[in-house]
Amino acid sequence: MKKSTPSEDRWIECWTAPFRRQKTSAIRYSFGHDCAVLRSPSKRNDLVLKTDAVVEGVHFTPATPPAWIGRKALARPLSDLAAAGAVPKAALITVGCPNPAQARRLRKVYLGLSALAKKFHLHVVGGETVRTRQLFLSVSLLGEVAPGNSPGRSGGKPGDHLFVTGKLGGSWPHRHLTFDPRLAEGQWLIRHRLVSAMLDLSDGLGSDLPRLARASGVGFQVDPKKLPLAPKTTPRVAFSQGEDYELLFSVPPRQVALLRKTWPFPTPITEIGRLLPKARGFETGGLSLRGYDHFR
């Protein structure tokens, strides 16, 4: 897995420019957030949409246990739904597969995916199979969230406290395949309206925190000594390794005491810094702003 300064965001912005010009009241969030959020025509629940793909040689290797490949393919977009506070409802799976000789492997991939779907009461309702040179799985999810509750990445304000769930920097060798998406935690945070912005840490705090800050139009300050470290890791690794799949969220100052008092999960939460006025920029205490970049 290669790392570098994030050029990926700029490429994607270029390609997707035609879509970013769309403005309609039916869309609460689209590009630049973990999930798209659509206003439900019935005004009952907002609809939450997310798509994500895992590719052999990028997200897993030929030696990865097949059930873990399927598990990861579903767990990654579930982690994005967690950041939107959404309840997953249905999944579509597209598989690109080199040839039918891989049928046994693929059956195990599906079983791993199916077991995780069952755990979260999610129905796999359709899919597509295509022949490709490289195994990949593309998973699209439909979820629901109470109308207007999902904060996206753009609601952070200067002065908000920054929190993360769990520990950072422990994704290798196995946790990036076997992690549990923080769905219950994300849903609880959104339901109690405790957060101003939230995303899931897929590319590393050093990539994802700047995304939250840019979307919110703010700066930030992070204290390397405060990062909750996985065993045998360093703040530098925790900041840049990626694939933590923990939640990063900002909490308005008046909500912080309530959050600490009422947090009901065994998953730890740790305050790592604050959002700042935009002019203050990104203060990392010496850590490099970087993370996983698919194109470098």
Added chain:
Amino acid sequence: MKKSTPSEDRWIECWTAPFRRQKTSAIRYSFGHDCAVLRSPSKRNDLVLKTDAVVEGVHFTPATPPAWIGRKALARPLSDLAAAGAVPKAALITVGCPNPAQARRLRKVYLGLSALAKKFHLHVVGGETVRTRQLFLSVSLLGEVAPGNSPGRSGGKPGDHLFVTGKLGGSWPHRHLTFDPRLAEGQWLIRHRLVSAMLDLSDGLGSDLPRLARASGVGFQVDPKKLPLAPKTTPRVAFSQGEDYELLFSVPPRQVALLRKTWPFPTPITEIGRLLPKARGFETGGLSLRGYDHFR
């Protein structure tokens, strides 16, 4: 594009077995239909979900104009929504891309896709970009249809008349890239409740008609002389070539006169045969039951 007896359906049935056991009142249709159809919790509209992928070397070549690649990637799943009578609402796009040197090509791909989305008032609300050895686009769609109106593939009855829209066998060299999905036609047929089963012809009548018949538990009879042929083609080609993206639908005998009288579109409709009791099997007037198979 290789053709053979359809083994693809059997592989996919094997892989997706864990999902097919799911039974819940929230799902009207899932595997074995063109789209998944979910009962809306609000009882207002059913939600329609579809995912589809196009891959370089399978669905297009390095020489294909990039705008047509994007157009096809979206038009194919729109054709499935047409078969469900659904109105498309939102799309998610995943792109697998060899490297950023293809940035200009990819920008044109997106522009082609964007132009078709605009035509059908569809919003592209999100996506994902991954690095792959082979260019592919995976498109997932959310649509809506009046509750209970979508017939799926399974409602055909012996005696129902079989119709197709448009002409068959003319997908090469260009029409498979530039066709217009029959959304208005499919929506009209569903709204007027004139069809008992419907699907879109992606793999060829010789593959897709048996799918409709198996899903409905019936046989069929097709008259090769009745097939509406594209210029310079033969019934054999029209039956097996695939990528027609026309609608195939069955109409109860009592509705046929009304259909013929009220059909409001310039797109022709042609009666090609009838559904039969299951025991009669598949009567093709000498044409081979075959179509495009991704794995042979």
